[in-house]
Amino acid sequence: METDQEPATATSWNRMELLQIADAVARDKSIERETVIEAMEEAIQKAARSKYGHEHDIRAEIDGKSGEIRIFRCLEVVEDIENESTQILLTSAAEHNPDAQIGDILAEPLPPVDFGRIAAQTAKQVIVQKVREAERERQYEEYKDRIAEIAKGLVKRVDYGNVVVDLGRAEAIVRRDDMLPRESFRQGDRIRAYIYDVRREPRGPQIFLSRTHPQFMIQLFRQEVPELYDGIIEIRAVARDPGSRAKIAVLSNDTAIDPVGACVGMRGSRVQAVVNELQGEKIDIIQWSPDPATFIVNALAPAEIAKVVLDEEAKRIEVVVPDDQLSLAIGRRGQNVRLASQLTEWDIDILTEVEESDRRQEEFRQRTELFVSVLDVDELLAQLIVTEGFSTVEEVAFVPPEELASIEGFELEIAEELGNRARAFLEAEATRLDGQRKELGVTDELAAIEGLTPAILVILGENGVKVLDDLADLASDELLDFIPNAGMTVAAANEVIMAARAHWFEGEDGEATADGEETVAGEPAADEEKDAGEAEGA
Secondary structure, eight states, X not given: OHHHHHHHHHHHHHHHHHHXXXXXXXXXXXXXXXXXHHHHHHHHHHHXXXXXXXXXXXXXXXXXXXXXXXXXXXXXXXXXXXOTTTEEEHHHHHHHOTTOOTTOEEEEEEOOOOOOHHHHHHHHHHHHHHHHHHHHHHHHHHHGXXXXXXXXXXXXXXXXXXEEEEOSSSEEEEOGGGSOTTOOOOTTOEEEEEEEEEEOOTTSOEEEEESSOHHHHHHHHHHHOHHHHHTSEEEEEEEEETTTEEEEEEEESSTXXXXXXXXXXXXXXXXXXXXXXXXXXXXXXXXXXXXXXHHHHHHTTTSOOXXXXXXXXXXXXXXXXXXXXXXXXXXXXXXXXXXXXXHHTOXXXXXXXXXXXXXXXXXXXXXXXXXXHHHTOOHXXXXXXXXXXXXXXXXXXXXXXXXXXXXXXXXXXXXXXXXXXXXXXHHHHHHHHXXXXXXXXXXXXXXXXXTOOHHHHHHHHXXXXXXXXXXXXXXXXXXXXXXXTSOOOHHHHHHHHXXXXXXXXXXXXTOBOTTSOBOOTTSOOHHHHHHHHHHHHO
């Protein structure tokens, strides 16, 4: 009896040890216990196939409570055997299970496998591989939901300027480009960074951290300023020159709370904590405003602004500053105006009061000379027209005469005569430009495109753009380079180019032809039918 009991005791011990190993691996790698047991089952299954033959469909199961290992071969119940290794006749299956039917899977028990050295090594490799895959999947699932958070860890090593960070349950990397200038870390240093990407890769999930990302600063402020965390204050925009200077625009949803003061903190304690984390990066906290002019003036702080002129269509603004404020507004190497432009998403041109005055005087002189020559009036009359805000001949030509007559010293008859002269000039100029356009070889098809004035067509012809295909081959920036003073926006340039490309798609199924009519695939257009008929008659 003793000899019968000893193997049972040893087997029981081995079974319990198997489960203990599974529990230990699951705890150490932070993965599910069932995942480790599945890896063990696959390893035993692979070893059994090596012993009994790979052609057999062999399965292994481990009881999660007792640790008992069961190995069996799966056989499909069929009428005619095609593969003896995986199929069994219904008559033979009935001997094992009287209820067996065609299509059932019969599990035939097999004796336990006695692992040899090679089989054990193979099983170990399978388990290690499966556990590693499960660990990688666990890391990816955990950290993909933590994008946009700040991670804390210890520097594990530094490879060619890239910092590998131990986050405790995973590894992450801070690439050299994502580190602040002149910042260095050594093994064992503590580090905080922003998780901006988590990717699946063959070698495992890659977690990318950044200390230069604008959102890193936002998250640092959220940790330091309770009002931000609670949503009472919002950070509406951020612009950073990492390691040097930054600007953030804040807005309060509670009129009783000053957003700038809340972010600065008592004696600057809150903003100083962020500055210290960012290696002394200077931070300008400004009040956000829905009014672009006010917002841009705030963004250019600490410079004082005298006047602003907005071009909302082009999202460009001219800022006039006193002479002694110019260097402060521009900043060292243009840093202040560049960050303000990034923060507001407006193009900012900075002029001194003297430069702005000289430019306006020059514009006044040029417009006066234009009206003197075109309208055939004396200089005093032309200056009156410019002073009232008229800048082009088109404005004089098409404005109601009553508006011109409202100018002091003007009568209705004078206003009407000026309008007639302006329109006559425009007609003569259009005729001249049209003739010049034709001399240059610019086709009528190109001239028919909406948005191209006679003056623009002449410029295009002088630059070799003469037919639809020439214009269609241009990019919007190339077109705008030809006509920098035409006042055309990028969107308008794109519309003009797409209109030139319309003939490329004529005749395609479901596409509109250049003249707006739709053609059906396989049916020629009316003009094509006409041409075909004429050719046939010839």
